[in-house]
Amino acid sequence: MLRAVPFVLVLLCLPLNGLFADEREIRLFVDTYCIDCHSGEDAERGFNLDELSFDLNDTATHARWVRAYDKVARHEMPPQEYDQPEKSKVDAYLNTLRPELVKAEKLRYAIEGRSTMRRLSRDEHIHALRDLLMMPLLDSGDKLPPDPLSDGFGKSSSALPFSHVQVDRYLEVADDSLRAAMAPQREKPESRKTSVWIKDLQGETITLDRGNPREQETLRLIRESNSLYLEFKHGSGIPLIGCQRDTSFESHPGNFQTKKHGYVLDQKPYIDAIGIVSNAPMKIGRASAAGRYTIRLDAFAFQANQGTVASTERTEVVAIYGEKELLGTFDVADDSRLQQQTVYLRAGEEVSIALATLPLWRIEVGDKTQRYLSVDVPAIAIKGYEFEGPVVDMWPPASHRRLFGDLPLRPNPNSDGKSGLDYQVISDAPHKDARLLLASFMEEAYRRDISPRDFSVPMGLFEKRLEGGASFQDAMIAAYGAVLSSPSFTLVPMKTGSLSSDELANRLSLFLWNAPADKSLRQSLTEEVLDNDERYRAFVEQMLSDPRSNRFVEHFLDHWLNLRDIGVTEPDENLYSGYSTWTLESMLLETRAYFKEMLRLDLPARNVIDSEFLMINGELAELYGIDGPTGANIKRIAIGADSARGGLLTQASVMKVSANGTTTSPVVRGVYVMDRLLGDPPPPPPEAVAAVEPDLSGATTIRDQLARHREDPSCATCHRKIDPPGFALESFDVMGRYRERYHSLEQGEPVEGINRRAQPIKYRLGLSVDCSGQLDDGSQFADINEFRQLVLTKERLIARNLLERFVVYATGHPAGISDREHVEAILDGTAENGYGVRSMILELVQSPLFRNK
Numbered sequence: 001m002l003r004a005v006p007f008v009l010v011l012l013c014l015p016l017n018g019l020f021a022d023e024r025e026i027r028l029f030v031d032t033y034c035i036d037c038h039s040g041e042d043a044e045r046g047f048n049l050d051e052l053s054f055d056l057n058d059t060a061t062h063a064r065w066v067r068a069y070d071k072v073a074r075h076e077m078p079p080q081e082y083d084q085p086e087k088s089k090v091d092a093y094l095n096t097l098r099p100e101l102v103k104a105e106k107l108r109y110a111i112e113g114r115s116t117m118r119r120l121s122r123d124e125h126i127h128a129l130r131d132l133l134m135m136p137l138l139d140s141g142d143k144l145p146p147d148p149l150s151d152g153f154g155k156s157s158s159a160l161p162f163s164h165v166q167v168d169r170y171l172e173v174a175d176d177s178l179r180a181a182m183a184p185q186r187e188k189p190e191s192r193k194t195s196v197w198i199k200d201l202q203g204e205t206i207t208l209d210r211g212n213p214r215e216q217e218t219l220r221l222i223r224e225s226n227s228l229y230l231e232f233k234h235g236s237g238i239p240l241i242g243c244q245r246d247t248s249f250e251s252h253p254g255n256f257q258t259k260k261h262g263y264v265l266d267q268k269p270y271i272d273a274i275g276i277v278s279n280a281p282m283k284i285g286r287a288s289a290a291g292r293y294t295i296r297l298d299a300f301a302f303q304a305n306q307g308t309v310a311s312t313e314r315t316e317v318v319a320i321y322g323e324k325e326l327l328g329t330f331d332v333a334d335d336s337r338l339q340q341q342t343v344y345l346r347a348g349e350e351v352s353i354a355l356a357t358l359p360l361w362r363i364e365v366g367d368k369t370q371r372y373l374s375v376d377v378p379a380i381a382i383k384g385y386e387f388e389g390p391v392v393d394m395w396p397p398a399s400h401r402r403l404f405g406d407l408p409l410r411p412n413p414n415s416d417g418k419s420g421l422d423y424q425v426i427s428d429a430p431h432k433d434a435r436l437l438l439a440s441f442m443e444e445a446y447r448r449d450i451s452p453r454d455f456s457v458p459m460g461l462f463e464k465r466l467e468g469g470a471s472f473q474d475a476m477i478a479a480y481g482a483v484l485s486s487p488s489f490t491l492v493p494m495k496t497g498s499l500s501s502d503e504l505a506n507r508l509s510l511f512l513w514n515a516p517a518d519k520s521l522r523q524s525l526t527e528e529v530l531d532n533d534e535r536y537r538a539f540v541e542q543m544l545s546d547p548r549s550n551r552f553v554e555h556f557l558d559h560w561l562n563l564r565d566i567g568v569t570e571p572d573e574n575l576y577s578g579y580s581t582w583t584l585e586s587m588l589l590e591t592r593a594y595f596k597e598m599l600r601l602d603l604p605a606r607n608v609i610d611s612e613f614l615m616i617n618g619e620l621a622e623l624y625g626i627d628g629p630t631g632a633n634i635k636r637i638a639i640g641a642d643s644a645r646g647g648l649l650t651q652a653s654v655m656k657v658s659a660n661g662t663t664t665s666p667v668v669r670g671v672y673v674m675d676r677l678l679g680d681p682p683p684p685p686p687e688a689v690a691a692v693e694p695d696l697s698g699a700t701t702i703r704d705q706l707a708r709h710r711e712d713p714s715c716a717t718c719h720r721k722i723d724p725p726g727f728a729l730e731s732f733d734v735m736g737r738y739r740e741r742y743h744s745l746e747q748g749e750p751v752e753g754i755n756r757r758a759q760p761i762k763y764r765l766g767l768s769v770d771c772s773g774q775l776d777d778g779s780q781f782a783d784i785n786e787f788r789q790l791v792l793t794k795e796r797l798i799a800r801n802l803l804e805r806f807v808v809y810a811t812g813h814p815a816g817i818s819d820r821e822h823v824e825a826i827l828d829g830t831a832e833n834g835y836g837v838r839s840m841i842l843e844l845v846q847s848p849l850f851r852n853k
Contacts, residue, residue, distance in 0.1 A: 023054060029093040033078045033085055034068075056104035066817050069097050074680075098817070105818040113496040113853030115813040118157035119166075120490055120516065122147045123555055127515035129173070129484070132445055133181045134398040137290070137346050139324070140176035144169050152805065153559045155510075156812040167485070174484035178477050181399035184347060186409045186423035188395035189289035196225045196284075197298075197384035199272035205265065216252075218263035227282030228274055228382065233262045235371040236363050238275030240381055243302070243309045246271050253368045273381040277304050277372055278360045279580055281321060281352040284387055287345035290397075291390025295320060295328075295343060295351070297382070300336040304379035307372055315618060315630035316380050319356040319582055322349050326585055329356075329632035332380055351387065355380045356582030356632075357619060361756040375758050403480065404473070405437060425473040433472075434462050438479060446488040447506060447516050458482045492516075494853045501525050504851060511810040511845075512543045514551035533846065540845050544599065544838065553592055553599070560805050561648070561676060562657050563588060569661035571735050573755050574762045575743045578623065579735050586619040587653035587736070593634040594648065599841075604834025605799035608677055610788050611646040613638050623652060623737055644731060644738055644784050649677065652736025659734040666702060666726025673725035678791070679801025682718050701742065701767050703727065720776050727773035728787035742766040799827055799835030806844055815849070822849045 030049055039050035049068070056062045071077040073094055078084060085093075120128060126141030145165060147154035154160065198221075205217040222229040231237030232251050239249035249271060254262030287293060297318060303310035311334060318330040320341060328341040345351065358378055366374030394401075396409065409423040427433040438458055442450050458479035465475035483489060492510065494503050502517075505525040509517035517525075521543075529535045543549065558564040566587065571579045593615040598607055614620075614628070614637050621628030624645060629635040639645055648654055658672040659665070675681035733739050741748070748764030755761055773787070774780045781787040791798070803823060807815045815823050826843040830836055844850055 023096075025092045025096040029085070029089060030068075032089075033083075056100060057108070059108070062101065062104055065097065066101055069094065069101060069817070102818040105816045109816075109818070111496070113494065114816070114819070114849070115494070115811055115853060116157040117494065118155075118160045118492050118812060119162065120492060121154045121160060123154075123514055123551075124510060124516065125173075125490070127513070127551060128489070129177050131515055131518060132402070132441075133177060134402055135177075135181060137344060138177060138180060139346065140173050140180055143173050143176070149559070151808045151814045153809050155809055170485040170490060171481065174481040175477065177484070178403065178480050181403055182421070182473070182477075183396035183400040183409070183423070184289060185421070186411065188392055189291065189390055191389055191391055192288060193386060193388040194285055195384070195386045196221075196228070198228075198274055199270070199383065201266065201270065203266040203268065203270050208261075216261070216263040217265075219266055221264070225282075225284070227284070229264065231274060231276055231278075231282075232264045235367065235369045236276070236278060238277070238304060238307060238309075238372050238379070238381075239266065239271045240273040240275050240309065241269055241271055245275075245307050245309065251369050273383045275302070275304055275309070275372070275379050275381045276355055277358060277375060277377050277379045278362050279355050279358040279582070280361055281354040283350060283352050284385055285351050287347055287349045287351070287390065289390050289392075290345065290347040291392045293343050293345050293351075293387065293389030293391070294340055295353075296338060296340040296386040296388075297330050297353070298336060298338045298384050299330070299332050299380050299382045301332045301334050301378065301380055303376070304372055305376045306374070307370070309381075312378060314357075314378055316358065316378060317356045317582060317618070317632045318380065319354045319585070319632070321352045321354060322346075327351070331631035331633075336381075336383065345390070353385070354581065356580065356585075359578065359580075359756060360754075360758055361580075362758075364757040364759055366758075371758075375754070377754075377758075402441070403437070403476065405433075407433065421473075424471055425476075427472045430466060430472050430475075431463070434476060434479065435459065437476065438462075438483070441480060442483055442488075444519055445483050446486075447518075447522065448488075448502060454488070457486070496853050498852055501527055501530055503853075504530065507810070507850065508540065508543060508845065512540075512552050513546070513548040514555050515548070536846070537842055540842055544841070549599075550592075550596075553595055556805075556809055557591060557595055559809075561591065561654060562672075563591065563653055566653055566657045569659075571656075571733075572662050573757075574745065575662060576733060576735060576737075576763070577753065577755055577761060578737070580756070582619055583623065583652075583735065584656075586617055586623075587651070587656060589617065589634050590615055590620055591648065591651055591653045594651070597636065598837045600838075602833065602836035602838035604795070604836060605802050605840070606792055606795050606834060607647055607837075608798050608802060609647045609649050609791050611639075612641075614645055620652060623735070625738060642785065647788070649673070649788065650729070650732060650736070650784065655729070655732045655736035656734060658729075661734060663702070664730060664732070664734055666723050666730060667719070668726070669729045670722035670724065670726030673729070674722060677801065678794075678797060679804060680721075680797075682722050685718070701770070702730070703770055724773040724775050724781075725787070728771055728781060728784045730769050731771045731784050739769055741768050795835065796827060796831070799830070799840065802837065803827065803835075803840050803844065806841060807849055810844060810850060819849055822847050 034049055037044040038047050047064070047067070052064055053061055056065065072090060122141070122144045125144060126138075129141050130136050130138045148159050148161075150156045150159035201219060201221055204220045206220045206223065207217050208222070219229065219232070221232070228237065232239065232249075234253055235251050239246040246266070246269070248267050250265040250267075252262045252264070254260050284295070285293075299318065301312050301314055301316045303312045313334075316332045318332055320327040320329065320343060322343070322345060327343040330339050330341065343351070358380065360375070360377055363371040363375060365371065396404075404425050408426050410426050412420070412422050412424050414420075415422040435455065438455065439450055442454055442458070446454065461482050462475045462479040465478045466472070470478070492506065494507075499507065502522050505517040505522045508525070509515060509521055525539060529539055567584060573579075597603065597615055603611075614624075615634050616624065616628055616637065617632055617634050618628070618630040621630070626639075626643075626645070628637050644650060654672075658669045671682055731738055731740075733743070742765075743763040744766035745763060748766035750764055751761050753761045771784060772780070772782045775790060779790050781790055800823065803826060804815050807813075807819070807823070826840060826847060827835060829843050830839040833839060
């Protein structure tokens with residue numbers, strides 16, 4: 001082969017250092033079976049072998065040779081349609097190449113370690129600040145720039161570069177965090193209660209003066225709860241007396257064009273509740289200070305049938321939201337009762353409630369004064385609510401004491417009561433106090449013993465600021481800022497070789513708690529514990545049982561399954577019904593609860609693909625079309641062997657994040673399954689090949705379109721592997737609901753019902769879904785269950801993928817070719833119990849992969 005000549009010349013011209021000891025077998029194999037497709041500018045997939053050196057000291061070159069090794073070892077190359085080498089030639093190629101790759105990698109590890117020094121990731125930095133300053137809701141770290149990813153996670157040095165932007169943000173975040181940690185005022189904040197009870201309105205009105213002329217009087221609810229008032233004014237809130245609609249209640253929506261404001265009037269007998277049919281959030285309060293708050297709600301569920309109150313068997317969910325996350329929930333049934341929830345809020349944070357499981361967002365049909373007469377939908381009657389707090393157990397708070405201990409607070413004579421602090425921290429011996437406070441703070445922040453040199457920069461800043469006329473507290477903030485932007489806080493130092501007890505405690509904490517190790521953890525992990533396998537195992541078990549392990553569960557799943565992007569798209573309401581913010585919340589709750597169950601019970605890795613149980617709530621039971629729990633809380637339920645559900649594979653979160661808001665794609669889902677669940681990612685598509693665009697008219701199915709796409713020889717090889725998993729999952733739409741027919745906008749059978757705006761559903765039931773397929777090895781399946789059984793014959797493959805994800809997440813480096821012996825040893829050690837997930841973690845933290853840099 002003429003094209004093999006440049007490859008041979010390259011070999012002859014290379015220096016001896018870093019070359020294979022015997023490249024003859026490699027040269028012959030590549031000449032015969034690889035060069036035709038992998039040479040020159042047009043090399044397949046850009047993988048050019050005729051320019052690839054044998055200098056294995058170069059990490060990029062080494063990685064490409066590992067890829068060349070793996071492709072042949074997995075029988076993926078040469079492609080099936082080409083001449084296949086004899087087994088003896090394959091064995092010679094592999095047996096020659098592998099030892100050289102392993103030797104080169106081990107040499108690099110001996111010099112550099114598996115992973116190199118890195119900074120804390122964005123999430124680790126945020127948690128480090130929260131733990132250090134004792135502020136679990138601290139959000140100053142949100143200003144840090146997002147981290148790029150490497151091997152799926154932002155945990156390696158290659159994904160965590162330093163830049164001037166990063167350093168600037170460290171300084172800004174440090175200052176913001178320290179000032180947020182200080183007590184906002186000298187005196188303990190008073191608890192306040194805001195009460196809104198419909199029965200107490202008694203028809204009382206107020207006049208709002210917004211100019212000339214003065215406006216019509218309206219129900220005073222407008223001042224107490226504008227959100228509830230607007231439900232009345234817009235004609236979507238049902239005025240209730242007991243379980244009856246008050247027909248004398250007046251609602252006038254106003255007129256935007258004539259600039260006439262609406263108003264609401266209530267004559268005797270007075271209403272005592274408002275029936276609401278929409279799930280739009282309603283503001284109920286704002287935190288006057290950071291702390292613990294109590295929210296009380298009196299409500300009952302009913303069916304709003306053209307304005308009448310009909311009984312219901314449904315349990316609805318009222319969700320409590322802060323400005324950034326879900327805070328809690330109420331389950332509301334048909335019996336009226338007062339419930340309460342305790343939530344923790346940031347200073348100034350606004351709180352809303354959403355009647356989360358109601359299907360409507362708003363009503364866009366019917367008479368504007370009584371829109372509720374046009375619908376027959378689930379509803380919730382709200383009798384009233386209370387918002388009380390903050391409840392503060394200690395003042396100054398623990399975060400303030402972390403910075404200033406028990407130093408007294410005295411009134412600030414320069415305070416105007418509007419801006420700045422109304423106190424000053426007083427020290428009679430500022431230099432002595434500063435050194436004592438810094439010593440305690442630095443020991444925790446630096447995660448090691450403190451030396452005299454550590455005081456140089458922060459004490460120097462303190463003294464300079466103090467001499468310049470700054471107050472004690474401002475000078476200390478400057479000193480603490482230097483600590484929080486120091487390399488000793490922001491970096492994760494490790495020495496090459498076996499990790500010390502402190503280094504190992506830190507690696508364990510970054511792995512299982514997604515934060516650096518605190519003093520208590522470092523002191524508990526002694527050399528005596530490390531030298532005793534049973535005690536070390538018990539130590540790690542305790543960490544897994546700690547609530548802080550929830551950080552690991554959420555962060556690991558967010559990256560492994562890409563759940564961090566689950567909200568990027570929203571199902572098109574013209575094509576899909578029944579989706580809401582609560583649906584999305586429930587999807588995440590399910591997957592996290594399921595993975596926690598796998599960890600807690602040490603369930604086999606096969607549960608990634610299949611299981612005999614689900615972890616769902618009422619929202620998901622309805623979405624999945626199965627009998628299950630009601631309400632907000634996730635519960636474990638058993639499922640039959642014939643269920644299409646089970647495992648992570650068919651969970652709604654996975655189905656949603658592997659689809660867009662309009663259509664599903666067997667290609668996208670196939671790549672997702674092959675990569676994230678099976679650890680066998682296909683190569684990227686050729687640049688010149690256009691993606692398959694969906695046909696929303698319903699004239700053709702995606703399967704038909706892909707059949708034509710595969711006629712291109714450059715696409716056929718990869719699609720033989722990619723498409724089958726995607727075809728199996730075509731039984732699930734973009735939000736994970738099971739389907740037998742596609743939705744279309746033009747062709748098909750009309751569907752009765754209303755969308756979330758109370759308008760008629762627009763989509764039609766189109767062509768039938770075909771979820772059958774054939775794997776690359778010729779095995780055929782008719783549906784998702786048969787596909788699942790075929791995949792489960794490769795349990796070790798499933799386990800290996802999950803274990804290798806743990807390796808990257810825990811150590812910041814993927815399992816190299818020389819690490820595979822340790823990976824296989826862990827799999828061998830856990831095979832008897834089906835590769836239990838908890839067991840794999842416990843074996844990993846014992847292995848050289850984890851206990852060495």
